[in-house]
Amino acid sequence: MTKSTTAPGNGKPDKPRPDFPLFRQATGRWAKKVCGRLCYFGPWADPQKALNKWLDEQDDLLAGRKPRTRTGAATVAFVVNHFLTYKQGLVSSGELAQRTFDRYYAMSAIIVDALGRNRAADHIGPADLASLRGLMAKRWRRNRIRRAPTPRGRSRYSPP
Numbered sequence: 001m002t003k004s005t006t007a008p009g010n011g012k013p014d015k016p017r018p019d020f021p022l023f024r025q026a027t028g029r030w031a032k033k034v035c036g037r038l039c040y041f042g043p044w045a046d047p048q049k050a051l052n053k054w055l056d057e058q059d060d061l062l063a064g065r066k067p068r069t070r071t072g073a074a075t076v077a078f079v080v081n082h083f084l085t086y087k088q089g090l091v092s093s094g095e096l097a098q099r100t101f102d103r104y105y106a107m108s109a110i111i112v113d114a115l116g117r118n119r120a121a122d123h124i125g126p127a128d129l130a131s132l133r134g135l136m137a138k139r140w141r142r143n144r145i146r147r148a149p150t151p152r153g154r155s156r157y158s159p160p
Contacts (some may be wrong), residue, residue: 016047022054030054032059073120080108110135 012024022041024030030050039061042050060066087104090096095107114132115124 013044013047020047020051022047022050035064073098075116075117075123076112076115076119076124079121080112084108108140 014024015022015024022030022032024044025038025040027040030042031040032043032054033039039057041053041057052114057064084105086094086114087101091101111132113127113153114135
């Protein structure tokens with residue numbers, strides 16, 4: 001006689017083993033209640049995949065954070081968008097001029113064009129930055145590229 005894979009009477013499958021950390025939710029998915037919220041980890045048909053997802057996201061969920069995607073690194077577009085969002089907040093609070101933000105926005109567009117929107121930010125190297133500078137030289141005047149912020153109270157030409 002073979003062992004049944006569903007619990008008697010309710011049509012839900014049995015847990016793969018007694019210490020399995022997830023429970024069978026009525027929607028047909030493996031779930032766990034974390035910080036008062038139900039979190040879903042996959043269909044009943046694949047308990048091992050659901051367990052692996054729980055183990056990957058466990059630390060973030062228990063800390064009360066939204067789980068980070070582990071499939072890919074931060075992209076250039078992701079980094080640029082977060083930078084611009086932060087700077088827009090400074091413009092809204094009056095700590096940054098709109099003109100400065102407009103320059104940041106223009107530079108961000110050039111960065112995304114040169115490096116690629118979906119490129120992983122941690123794979124950018126010196127050759128990529130050289131091509132970025134070349135693109136800047138084509139779009140802007142030479143003195144605008146050389147312009148660099150200097151510490152207050154010192155001229156860029158004063159000795160260190």
